[in-house]
Amino acid sequence: MRVVGYLVIGIMFGIVMFKSEAASWFRIYEMFRFESFHMYGIIGSALVIGVLGTLLIKKNGMKDVQGEPITFQPKEKSFSRYMFGGIIFGLGWALAGACPGPIYTLIGAGYIPVIVVFLAALLGTFVYGLLRDKLPH
Amino acid sequence: MDLIYQGWPWYVAGPLIALVMFLLIFMGKQFGMSSNLRTLCTMCGADKTAGFFDFNWRSQKWNLVVILGAAIGGFIAMNFLTADPAVDINPDTVANLNELGFASAGEAYLPSELYGMDALTDWKALAILIIGGFLIGFGARWAGGCTSGHAISGLSNLQLPSLIAVVGFFIGGLFMIHVLFPLIF
Numbered sequence: 001m002r003v004v005g006y007l008v009i010g011i012m013f014g015i016v017m018f019k020s021e022a023a024s025w026f027r028i029y030e031m032f033r034f035e036s037f038h039m040y041g042i043i044g045s046a047l048v049i050g051v052l053g054t055l056l057i058k059k060n061g062m063k064d065v066q067g068e069p070i071t072f073q074p075k076e077k078s079f080s081r082y083m084f085g086g087i088i089f090g091l092g093w094a095l096a097g098a099c100p101g102p103i104y105t106l107i108g109a110g111y112i113p114v115i116v117v118f119l120a121a122l123l124g125t126f127v128y129g130l131l132r133d134k135l136p137h
Numbered sequence: 138m139d140l141i142y143q144g145w146p147w148y149v150a151g152p153l154i155a156l157v158m159f160l161l162i163f164m165g166k167q168f169g170m171s172s173n174l175r176t177l178c179t180m181c182g183a184d185k186t187a188g189f190f191d192f193n194w195r196s197q198k199w200n201l202v203v204i205l206g207a208a209i210g211g212f213i214a215m216n217f218l219t220a221d222p223a224v225d226i227n228p229d230t231v232a233n234l235n236e237l238g239f240a241s242a243g244e245a246y247l248p249s250e251l252y253g254m255d256a257l258t259d260w261k262a263l264a265i266l267i268i269g270g271f272l273i274g275f276g277a278r279w280a281g282g283c284t285s286g287h288a289i290s291g292l293s294n295l296q297l298p299s300l301i302a303v304v305g306f307f308i309g310g311l312f313m314i315h316v317l318f319p320l321i322f
Contacts, residue, residue, distance in 0.1 A: 112257070
């Protein structure tokens with residue numbers, strides 16, 4: 001039954017990514033040229049609700065569906081991995097115009113060449129795994 | 138009903154993305170898409186090559202179901218919820234893209250110059266897709282997350298590391314669009 005839940009959440013996410021055009025290469029290009037509020041509005045409004053909801057969950061000590069208290073893992077403190085890794089990700093995000101979520105949505109929508117981006121992203125992840133100990137973190 | 142078939146405005150999409158994140162949190166999980174790439178590497182046997190991939194991938198099966206759903210959602214949205222997939226971007230952006238050689242700007246969901254079937258036999262388009270994808274996979278794992286894990290989940294929890302990552306995303310993205318694009322196209 002839980003599998004159905006994850007599938008429904010995923011379907012909802014895919015529909016929202018496609019219909020909001022956050023999965024469109026053009027919207028990402030337009031965002032980086034600061035020529036539309038659209039993408040900033042999406043991320044900004046998700047964040048306002050995200051911050052308020054997260055505060056509410058913590059304040060009330062809310063529990064998940066299994067009755068376990070909800071905890072938020074703090075990200076480990078560092079600068080270089082986030083800055084350098086972030087810059088590399090940003091270069092790819094702008095060039096291919098897709099993030100790791102919408103990649104699947106676009107393949108589902110029938111854009112076959114996105115499979116190339118997906119396979120290259122797998123390769124990039126694999127190469128990171130090989131080089132991890134040599135990179136600053 | 139017509140509103141559903143058009144592009145959805147930001148004030149509908151943003152809250153729905155937050156809802157997706159909270160649904161996963163209430164399921165006892167977290168919202169982050171790029172970690173699936175690591176899981177898929179492990180499933181393909183990468184754990185025999187590098188310690189980074191040596192973990193119990195079955196604990197991440199739920200997230201693979203989420204991305205399967207994301208693909209099904211794309212299929213549904215494209216085939217049943219969209220009248221015209223063309224993205225109505227700013228006319229200034231269209232003019233700029235036309236200058237760079239993207240004739241499909243304003244008339245398609247993705248640029249046919251990169252994502253049409255012809256791109257698969259065009260070495261330049263293919264190279265762009267491969268390099269772009271590689272940087273996405275490499276950078277997301279190095280930074281420990283992508284747009285969903287850092288820009289939405291991490292910033293919602295007021296995490297400084299996520300803010301640094303998002304600043305990095307924008308430095309990389311702005312450099313690509315404003316400095317490298319005129320050289321590439």
